[in-house]
Amino acid sequence: MTADPQTASPARWAAPAPAAPTTTPSARRRTAAEIWIVLGLSLGQSGVYAIVNILARLSAETPLADQTATLNASQSERSLLDLTYQVLGIFFALVPVALALYLLSGRASATWRGTRERVGLDWGLDGARPGRDIAWGFGLAALIGLPGIAFYLLGRVVGITVQVQASALDQHWWVVPVLVLAALQNGLLEEVVAVAYLHERTRDLGWSRLWFVVTSSLLRGSYHLYQGIGPFLGNVVMGLVFSWFYTSRWGRNRVLPLVVAHTLLDVVAFVGYALLPAAWKTTLGL
Template sequence: MRKHSQELWLVLMVSLGASAIYSVLSLARKLTSTQGLAGSVTTINQPLAKTPWLDLVSQLASISLALVPVLLALYFLRMDKIKIGLMPVKRDWIIGISLPLIIGIPGIALYVVALNLGLTSRIVPSSLGDYWWTPVVLVLAALRSGLQEEIIAVAFFAKKLKIIRPEITIISVVVLSSLFRASYHLYQGFSAFLGNFVMGLVFGYLFMRTGRVAPLVIAHTIMNTAVFIGFPLVAGFL
């Protein structure tokens, strides 16, 4: 007999659940360091090797391996005969392109305010070298985050939770999913926790209403791509 609770915990702990634990520990280190949270710097996309070609191979390997838990989650959902609307249709693209304007711009404003108040770490989206492949890797990294977070933290989390606890309300599922999303962003600071919690509420609600994860993946990928690639253009103003 299958144990859905075990499947949920296993997928989480080999992916974003483990990230949540490391995120809390990272925040604790920043808070107890001599420079404090306000004086800390968090780099999201870092070089993995000094040699350019080896760095490229390492980046691609890291992105690919991070998607294995996503495949595991999709495998379990297929065994449950549950569809999550991963393949985008026209309406998904419309929603996916619109969401970054609703979520992304206020999120950046929240970060700037929190940074000035000393409530967050200074975020450096990328410290990769200026190579021909850098934009490609950053787009792939953005897509990886979109697939990993929206499929695991929203679709898989919500569907498995409903199987495990059929009586649970939609509001409870959305709130729990949002708290989980916020937890693995704590390494960035308190504004990231709040911003991602609000983002989780919006994304979770949309998924529970539509049953489609595609627009969330599209929106997440667009937002991360804009931040990763556009950061050098605005870094001097932050």
């Protein structure tokens, strides 16, 4: 009988050993500059725009609760052209993910495959690791999803959350596949950059786990500010859970469970919203 890989080879399932912190001032400056560049090309840029957006919303004459934020908007009235724009948008949004992994692979003796294994973006040939990642992903999605919906509805009632239209695409044959790809893109971009990459680089700078968790969570909340104060707070909580889990003995520095959870949450939000009858949306205030 084949032994359980989780019990037979404990070292195989342990989190990677911490990298030695960058010590020289010039190396620390280069690492800090790299972090700013990666974030400036991706989530940090979105965070700055979201801050400006929420200031504009709060200073507008229309109350925040009466304003709308639209996700996955149509780019053209022509079906194939709209599809082309959607696919291109998803593709180019993933370039910062490739950049972050490429930069991490620049470590001495690091390889592309080794980097993916280090941050848990690989699925081994054995069935245990994919099953474990998927199971944790579903668990995290359930933990975040139901309270997230309740928090959104509460924010709408209190008036600190705008009406979020999760999909404004016209009815085309490709809508559901594109929304699923958009959900996967969000999961990869946010979890790889805001959690896996940021954890590796802040650890290079000698940051503590607490500072990483707080920074990652505030970053996640910042680029959701365009949806209102409620989503900002909700995503900070999500960030605390995800970044803590990633660095815990259960998460083992594997980002794939976070990607699975995030993708599931967005698939439910995007596809569910697109397929929900208009009357239901009105009743639920969506």
